[in-house]
Amino acid sequence: AQTVTQSQPEMSVQEAETVTLSCTYDTSESDYYLFWYKQPPSRQMILVIRQEAYKQQNATENRFSVNFQKAAKSFSLKISDSQLGDAAMYFCAYRSLSGAGSYQLTFGKGTKLSVIP
Amino acid sequence: GAGVSQSPRYKVAKRGQDVALRCDPISGHVSLFWYQQALGQGPEFLTYFQNEAQLDKSGLPSDRFFAERPEGSVSTLKIQRTQQEDSAVYLCASSRDRGREQYFGPGTRLTVT
Numbered sequence: 709a710q711t712v713t714q715s716q717p718e719m720s721v722q723e724a725e726t727v728t729l730s731c732t733y734d735t736s737e738s739d740y741y742l743f744w745y746k747q748p749p750s751r752q753m754i755l756v757i758r759q760e761a762y763k764q765q766n767a768t769e770n771r772f773s774v775n776f777q778k779a780a781k782s783f784s785l786k787i788s789d790s791q792l793g794d795a796a797m798y799f800c801a802y803r804s805l806s807g808a809g810s811y812q813l814t815f816g817k818g819t820k821l822s823v824i825p
Numbered sequence: 826g827a828g829v830s831q832s833p834r835y836k837v838a839k840r841g842q843d844v845a846l847r848c849d850p851i852s853g854h855v856s857l858f859w860y861q862q863a864l865g866q867g868p869e870f871l872t873y874f875q876n877e878a879q880l881d882k883s884g885l886p887s888d889r890f891f892a893e894r895p896e897g898s899v900s901t902l903k904i905q906r907t908q909q910e911d912s913a914v915y916l917c918a919s920s921r922d923r924g925r926e927q928y929f930g931p932g933t934r935l936t937v938t
Binding site: 750799816 | 828856858860865866867868869870873881884914916918923924926927929930931932934
């Protein structure tokens with residue numbers, strides 16, 4: 709079974725600065741998806757960014773980018789120019805590309821990000 | 826268009842009561858998922874529907890949990906004889922198809938006293 713580990717329960721960043729959230733995962737599969745989700749206090753989970761494991765290029769979405777290290781099974785999220793609206797719980801998630809569980813997401817425990825004005 | 830909606834947003838139940846949690850997916854989404862999120866944890870998969878067919882219920886923690894989606898749209902998660910350990914946020918997500926992006930609802934926070 710796949711596992712996702714987020715080792716930072718809480719992080720803080722000054723507004724306009726850059727912060728990196730860490731995620732590691734364990735899998736025996738070669739093809740899969742990795743995601744970062746944001747969950748603000750209202751609890752609606754929102755997809756931030758997605759990475760396909762077969763792509764070597766790191767995904768980017770505006771101020772959000774990832775550092776995907778497949779061999780190390782590491783998938784960190786970098787938030788540049790942090791804004792107050794970035795404050796939320798951030799979850800790293802894994803999804804298989806094939807097999808019986810290829811639709812369900814496996815989440816880490818999350819990292820609570822605070823943005824300091 | 827409208828996103829995934831869930832009702833009620835909050836539910837308090839006394840231990841032993843039955844509860845029903847509703848999920849309205851995005852119109853046209855054939856795949857529907859239920860996740861359970863305990864306090865301080867990430868969501869955990871409960872069950873998956875493709876249209877009206879429940880294709881995977883491997884994550885349901887006990888036979889007190891039951892989910893249905895009779896017409897392939899609205900889904901209901903029912904918990905019988907609630908226990909304190911059932912206290913959690915129950916999240917529903919839908920997607921256009923099983924391999925596509927999952928869109929989440931706001932969740933129902935269940936507190937069992």
